[in-house]
Amino acid sequence: MSLLTIFSRFPDDAACIEHLEAIRFGDEPYCPLCGSVTVARKADGHRLGRWNCHACKSSFNVLSGTIFEKTKIPLQKWFLGIGLVLNAKKSLSSHQLARDLDLNQKSAWYVQQRIRAQMATDQRPLLQGILEADETYIGGKPRKANRAEDRQPSKRGRGAENKTKVLGVVERGGNVAAMVTERVRGREIMRFLNESIEPEGSLLVTDEFLGYRGARKMLPHAVVKHAERYVDGEVHTNTIEGFWACLKRAWYGSHHKYTKHFAPLFVAEAAWKYNERRNPDSFGFFLRGCFA
Numbered sequence: 008m009s010l011l012t013i014f015s016r017f018p019d020d021a022a023c024i025e026h027l028e029a030i031r032f033g034d035e036p037y038c039p040l041c042g043s044v045t046v047a048r049k050a051d052g053h054r055l056g057r058w059n060c061h062a063c064k065s066s067f068n069v070l071s072g073t074i075f076e077k078t079k080i081p082l083q084k085w086f087l088g089i090g091l092v093l094n095a096k097k098s099l100s101s102h103q104l105a106r107d108l109d110l111n112q113k114s115a116w117y118v119q120q121r122i123r124a125q126m127a128t129d130q131r132p133l134l135q136g137i138l139e140a141d142e143t144y145i146g147g148k149p150r151k152a153n154r155a156e157d158r159q160p161s162k163r164g165r166g167a168e169n170k171t172k173v174l175g176v177v178e179r180g181g182n183v184a185a186m187v188t189e190r191v192r193g194r195e196i197m198r199f200l201n202e203s204i205e206p207e208g209s210l211l212v213t214d215e216f217l218g219y220r221g222a223r224k225m226l227p228h229a230v231v232k233h234a235e236r237y238v239d240g241e242v243h244t245n246t247i248e249g250f251w252a253c254l255k256r257a258w259y260g261s262h263h264k265y266t267k268h269f270a271p272l273f274v275a276e277a278a279w280k281y282n283e284r285r286n287p288d289s290f291g292f293f294l295r296g297c298f299a
Contacts (some may be wrong), residue, residue, distance in 0.1 A: 008290035013090045014083075019228040023082035024056040027069045031298045038063060039071045071296045084108045088118045091291050098257035098276060120272060125297055127275035131282065133205040134178040139212045139247040140219065141193050144170035145258055145270070171211065171270045173254070174199045176211075177247045182282045185250070187271045200225065212242055250281055274284045 017023045028036070035046045036058065043062035056068040070076050075085060088108055091099060105115035105277045146169070174196060175185040184203040188195050196218045204211070206226035213219040215232050229242045237243060254277040258265075265273055283289040 008090055008288070010087060010094075012089050013086050013290070017083050017086050020082045021030070022056055023086060024069060027082075027294070028056065030295055031069050034193075038065065041066060074125050075297075080110070080114060080118065084110065085118065088115075089122055090124050090290055092119060092276070093280070093283075093293065095261075096280065097253065098261045098273070100261050104259075108109075108279050120269070122293075123272035123276045125293070127272060128299075129279055129282075129296060130299075131182055131184070134176060134182060134184060134203055135205040135207070135209050136181065137179040137210050137212065137241065138176055138204055138221075139179065139244045140174075140176040140196075141174070141213065141244050141247045141256070142157035142196075142216075143173050143251045145173060146170050146254065146264065171267050173270075173274055175193060175250060176200060176203050176249055177250055179246050183247070183250050183278050185254075185274050185278045187267070187274055189217060193221050197221045197225075212244060214244060250277070253277055253281065 017026065031039075035044055036046050038058070038060035041060060041063040041257055043060055045061040046058050047061070049057035049059045049066060054068075056070075058067050059065075060067065070078070075082065078085065088104060091104060091107055101116040101119055102111050104110070104119060105112045108115060110118070121207075172188050172191050173185055174188050174191070175183060176199070177183040184199075186197070186199060200211075200222060204226075210227045210229060211219075211222050211225075212229045212231065213222070215230050215234075219228065219230075231237065231239055231242045231244060238245065254274065257273070257277060262273065283292060286292055
């Protein structure tokens with residue numbers, strides 16, 4: 008959804024709350040704390056959208072239990088922030104979001120991290136079909152040192168211990184699953200694959216890294232030897248490499264640095280956007296996911 012559409016459809020908090028209530032409650036409001044439908048609107052002039060539950064005697068609103076709960080930031084800015092994040096294929100920095108929404112940087116960072124945390128909860132069916140698995144490494148020092156005294160070039164790929172390690176598997180023409188890992192070994196790879204793919208009716212394509220050998224016990228496994236060629240008919244890893252390119256463009260172009268502690272949220276953002284790349288209503292899909 009474009010920013011102009013968001014701005015015109017949701018001009019104030021009342022319009023935002025009405026839209027969220029339609030998503031969450033539909034025609035039958037209920038208490039999100041106890042599940043009771045014995046609820047009534049609360050006569051509260053200065054607080055919009057408050058409800059009373061006659062069962063558990065609590066007061067609540069549609070934001071309870073969501074990323075918007077207890078926020079002091081206007082909901083219109085939340086909606087605009089969601090639109091900006093979803094429309095930024097290569098992500099955007101908290102400083103940029105702060106300038107766009109007229110917030111301070113810490114508030115913009117808070118909004119972004121709550122959005123990414125919601126993306127990280129997204130549950131997808133197991134991947135099936137022609138699957139490509141690979142790993143990538145984010146961050147670390149530049150390959151070529153800037154200072155004359157640092158003559159030793161930084162290690163790349165699997166030899167770079169100071170980088171953030173990410174495992175990924177993509178369904179050709181479909182969705183992707185990715186996760187941050189401490190080690191790139193056969194045990195971690197197999198655990199990730201077991202949690203992400205449906206072996207029945209699938210073919211796994213990887214490079215020649217020995218950590219993928221255990222996959223042969225799960226499903227058919229094809230290997231492309233990059234020392235010889237990058238494509239051998241249907242055997243290639245170009246699709247997962249394309250996803251890594253999006254992830255790394257966000258790092259190089261927008262963020263420049265994030266700690267390993269927060270890396271899973273940034274990876275979740277990239278995966279969510281990739282999976283919703285063909286969805287014309289990704290904004291509505293995200294809001295519905297907040298109440299799933």
